[in-house]
Amino acid sequence: MHFADRLADALDRTGAPACVGLDPVLEKIPQESLDATAGDGGDDIEALGDFCIGVLHAVRDAGITVVKPQSACFERHGSAGMAQLERVITEAHRLSLLIVLDAKRGDIGVSAEHYAAWAFDNLDVHAITVSPYLGPDTIEPFMREGRGVFALVRTSNPESDAVQSPRLVDGRSVAEMIADTVQELGRHRRGGRGMSDIGAVVGATKATEAAALRERMPDQFFLVPGFGAQGGTVEDVRGMTRPGRSGRSAGDLGVLVNASRSVIYAKPQAGEKWTFAVRAAAEKLIADLRDLT
């Protein structure tokens, strides 16, 4: 099945274009989860996996259908961390969740093929984020039937302007040039619902530029990080959606809005189980984003 169709169908099931990011950091994991791992004889690195698996169940119960593991959080711990990432992904598959691996890979030739093999053959994720600086031929190895790619176009970190905002002689910004490359790569790769399987990462805090990027990438899914904890709002996201059609569903909006910390580290109330707080936060994320449809 075409990745964009699969993603749109998943978001229709959720009823909102919501994605939960798995960015596990040991210092932030609830004590209750750490204690459970320790009780099973697990170490600190297994605690990352146990926590994420708890999150997966909680957000799935809330109606979430798409998750985005942040590879860096696991890779930080080397092969032992990578083994936890594999465990988390296996569980996400078991729960029939769509998995977007946030790994921002970008390399040339056979090295790009290696990374694609890692993502799609070894981990078997549905999509991966990639970095575009090395050119379109370094994105192509990730373009496979039934799989998705999200290329970094415009990010929300403080100094992204230094590289992404300068104007070219033809009037485009660097980010707009990358947007055109992404659109070009995806031109003949639209699924049954009209969206391409190569999407773009566009930060929620860059809403003012998002309308221009949307014009250049009408058929791309925008993966929108920075919602919630990083300051992006529903109104910011509204300007990123595809040009309006009446009665459109969550999957037709063309955005996949990610929240990580505001969901996975939701503070439980006194006596409440931590997973209840995560589930409630995921339900709130969905409710907030439902306003977009």
Add this chain to the structure above:
Amino acid sequence: MHFADRLADALDRTGAPACVGLDPVLEKIPQESLDATAGDGGDDIEALGDFCIGVLHAVRDAGITVVKPQSACFERHGSAGMAQLERVITEAHRLSLLIVLDAKRGDIGVSAEHYAAWAFDNLDVHAITVSPYLGPDTIEPFMREGRGVFALVRTSNPESDAVQSPRLVDGRSVAEMIADTVQELGRHRRGGRGMSDIGAVVGATKATEAAALRERMPDQFFLVPGFGAQGGTVEDVRGMTRPGRSGRSAGDLGVLVNASRSVIYAKPQAGEKWTFAVRAAAEKLIADLRDLT
């Protein structure tokens, strides 16, 4: 010790600015090496590590002091592959080799810190390659005392021009803009021998542009892939070295020239042990590059 001083000293010991890349691919490993792994009861993934360790000893015996493992080759195989990378790096440390991890990471905020922790705390490599598209603040987490960073500036793949060559309104190419960013980041980070600990990746086949990049980055080490198998020549590299000083040593040239396939897959002559062929190829690499001093 400042990374650039350490690198320059290592290259002085070799007598040439040579680096050997470890890009192990199962299909290319000599049968003799595969058989040895199988004889020890090892599997295909362990064969990657065994092969690389054989290469490390052979090139060290040839006089090589700097190696560049390509992370993608190991990551392709998930946590088991990552464990082999760890094994290879441990052995490289044991042989007192300087290790530049080719991982081309680039992410924002805490994720960049995770990748830096992976490289410098978990793997304990001396330097890492990073991707600059997300801006200078995403490179800074990798800038640590005693460690090095090589930012991608100009690559040699077929379609790199599409992103790196367009001209900005101020007259610079995108690659030159990145070069200025790298220079700026390294401005106050020069070691005792005058070189910065943040260098640049500049492909050997982009020699015509290299002189302009060298002007913009006078104190940067250029990591130059694409030598040998990919077509780069000694004359190409000559144009990339720092402005000439009489009697300068290998470490003062400001380049680190990498060859991978032409060395690690060197074909043994009939009856010759495969590691002899690798050692001979590394000796030839050093001899070729010695012409630069």
